[in-house]
Amino acid sequence: MITDFPSSPLPLPREEEAAGELAVLGGRPMIPKGLGRTVFPVITKEDVFTMLLSQRVAPEKVVADFAEAYRAYVGAEFALPTASGTASLHMALAGAGVEPGDEVIVPAFTFIATAQAVVAAHAVPVFVDIDPKTYCMDPGATEAAVTPRTKAIMPVHVHGLPADVPALRALADRCGVRLVEDASHAHSARIDGAVAGSLGDAAGQSLMADKNFPLGGEGGIAFFATEAAYRRARDYLERHGIDYGMSWIAAAFGASQLARLPYYDQIRARNAELLGDALAETGLFRPPYVPAGYVHAYNMYRITLVPEAVGLEDLPVYAVKEAVHELLVAEGVPAREWQNTPIPCHLPFRKRAGFGGSYPFTLNPDAVRDHTPDDFPVTLRMLESTLTLCRELRSPVEYERVLRYADAFRKVARRPDVIRKLVADGGYRRPWEKAARLG
């Protein structure tokens, strides 16, 4: 039988392990080889049983029941289940009334799908920089990018922290444009109790199996604040003959996972708090910033480096980051860059072939820019000074794993001498000087 059940448990960390030699220098890694895998999603007997029962129900009803249950959980008015997060963003934009050639303002730091969904809607993405603390779309930069052809502002709740919706909502109202959320990282994230996905005029959200709230494979959901917007999206699919339907198999899995989502949310929050407390003590590492009244969903956990806290202020921060990255990976911590260049510097937005013949960019040449990374200094600063954990806080059964991650960061932070040496030998480049990667 092929199973994801772990073959052996991860031992609880002992104090002397964190005091041991760095793995890069021949010491024992904090996460031993062969025990590095984080099991996700956690699949239980409830998931299997729900799946089997769904076979006896009409497929449309399985999908509709799931969408209704999750809509109620989010507190949005209307929901449209889709085959992917990208499709849901496309539908959110269609529902918000985005028309061919319209401008939609998006952050330069996100996953490429946010901007591609705008192109899918035959509209033109206009990229703006991010806030230096939240790493979400900067309301000031957004305001500066509004033109008479702007139809919507599309913030991304990056990594699970809601964007500054109050400021963006006020801006949207002032300018008479729509607010469309990309809530793909932000399941159960909240501002003053209101759940991401219910905050805008419309929202799209990925539910693919690597998100905090996973369906059985690929899926997404669009939310709408009004029936008119919901109908516009449905009519769009009908009129253009597009099949964005969700499989009942993916939906059935989501139904049982939804019942456990609040449990998993609490485990992730607990893990994030534990790790955050440990990082804050190291000086070198700073945990994610969370404004008062905001609930971060920690789909990813982006750690900021503070070289000056350990006497490394004379070194370029990107080099310190690369050295730390090497040290962490050697300790068995799967830290990642997750994005290494602003989205407008990816090939599809440099070449702008679109659907072919540069459509839809040809509809609105004034909105098009040939961007270089320097156009987004805050994004660059973030890219060169941060590292990301992805699934690592999620696994609810392995508290000991988080303890070991915390120890690995402690271990690395204690050795600025080794970081300095690696930097001297390293020949490191800035993230955006390397080829663009999707994640």
Place this chain on the structure above:
Amino acid sequence: MEPYDTATVLTRVLTSGVVMSIEKNDRELPGLERALKKLTGRSNAVLVNSYTAAVHTALVAQGIGHGAEITQPGLDDRTAAFLAWLGVSVRDGSPATFDSIGVDGGNAGRLRELAATGAPALVVNLTGLGFGPAAAVLTDDPKAWARGERLKIFGAFDLRTMWTQEEADPDLVPGVQFNYRLSPLVAACVRMALTKAAQPAGAAS
């Protein structure tokens, strides 16, 4: 399909823990690709999450995009609307730019025979098998396959390394990019249905 077969397949994949399409250890998507290639006699398969995704893929695979004109005999209204949305105009007639077959429980056993067509890309709509929207594009042209494959995963060339790969072939990267990825659980059920149907009558296992 017998519920028992589907139950076994779903439970098997859930037990493996691999439900993500971009998972390194996934065996279900490659398994369905292999089965489709064998049953249709084509050398390359792109799996996608709907019939319209397959039509889009079949065109992108051949370098056909917005502003192009194609010939296609006997298009239905829905597909015609979709092609108009893509910005592709259609002249009714031959040769076909893509062939299209819809597979369901009744004709799945005759896939080999149905697939004996001549267009450079064959769209196989698998939705009728009952596991949700699913489709594939089959082609003998490796370059067409490479272009089509990249449309569904944001220009990446391999589902398993989607996040970390670096571009080696920028000319193949599509402009607009979608998530047209099929779920392994769906692929596993589709493969089971096709394999069962292809067995000679009475040879049920």
